[in-house]
Amino acid sequence: MLVAPSILSADFGKLGDEVRAICEAGCDAVHVDVMDGHFVPNMTMGPVVVSAVAAAATAPLDIHLMVENNTFFVDLFAPLKPRYISFHIEEERHPHRLAQYIKSRGISPAIVLNPHTPPQAIELLLPYVDMVLVMSVNPGFAAQSFIDVYDKIKVLKRMIEEVNPECLIEVDGGVNDQNIASLAKVGVDMCVAGSFVFKHKDGYRSAIESLKSACES
Ligand code: DX5
Ligand code: ZN
Numbered sequence: 001m002l003v004a005p006s007i008l009s010a011d012f013g014k015l016g017d018e019v020r021a022i023c024e025a026g027c028d029a030v031h032v033d034v035m036d037g038h039f040v041p042n043m044t045m046g047p048v049v050v051s052a053v054a055a056a057a058t059a060p061l062d063i064h065l066m067v068e069n070n071t072f073f074v075d076l077f078a079p080l081k082p083r084y085i086s087f088h089i090e091e092e093r094h095p096h097r098l099a100q101y102i103k104s105r106g107i108s109p110a111i112v113l114n115p116h117t118p119p120q121a122i123e124l125l126l127p128y129v130d131m132v133l134v135m136s137v138n139p140g141f142a143a144q145s146f147i148d149v150y151d152k153i154k155v156l157k158r159m160i161e162e163v164n165p166e167c168l169i170e171v172d173g174g175v176n177d178q179n180i181a182s183l184a185k186v187g188v189d190m191c192v193a194g195s196f197v198f199k200h201k202d203g204y205r206s207a208i209e210s211l212k213s214a215c216e217s
Pocket of ligand 2: 006031032033064172192
């Protein structure tokens with residue numbers, strides 16, 4: 001299981017140190033939650049802050065857009081060379097065009113599903129994305145409780161195996177050492193973990209190791 005800590009739960013007073021610390025602790029990607037106060041009722045980071053994150057990170061960036069006007073934000077963040085840029089299907093009128101545009105900038109496109117959105121909504125998009133991000137909370141805030149998305153992921157996994165077996169499944173929201181093994185079992189490749197990692201009493205390395213080892217048993 002790949003683990004991508006969400007820096008939304010980091011201490012922003014020392015953001016560079018926090019990013020270096022999770023990278024040294026063995027994270028596989030740095031998850032960056034971009035919120036615009038329109039698509040979700042919260043605001044987070046723009047390109048000035050995210051460029052500081054990129055400068056500190058030794059793991060690839062996984063940028064999760066929770067915004068209106070996705071293309072505008074893709075243009076803002078593409079120069080930072082993230083590994084992934086993910087955008088919500090609920091917001092995008094031209095998801096196929098945007099996925100191809102992100103790919104043309106040398107970045108892996110990922111499509112995000114809110115908890116209420118069925119996997120069938122992105123069926124025809126699957127050949128054009130490198131990852132599907134399944135939200136297991138309603139987007140906007142860290143530290144919410146996990147919503148059961150197991151059956152949805154099982155359906156999504158079957159669809160992916162048919163049309164684009166290389167496409168990864170990522171889950172975001174309320175992931176911890178109690179539910180991550182079940183997520184691995186239904187076919188999840190990468191988990192976002194915000195509060196679990198940043199609030200862990202034994203530190204970031206133990207948090208990341210406990211998530212990974214829970215999937216091995
Ligand atoms: C929610 C964000 C998540 C969130 C995860 O809108 O997309 O990435 O920060 O935080 P936890 O793991 O605490 O639910
Ligand atoms: Zn996120």
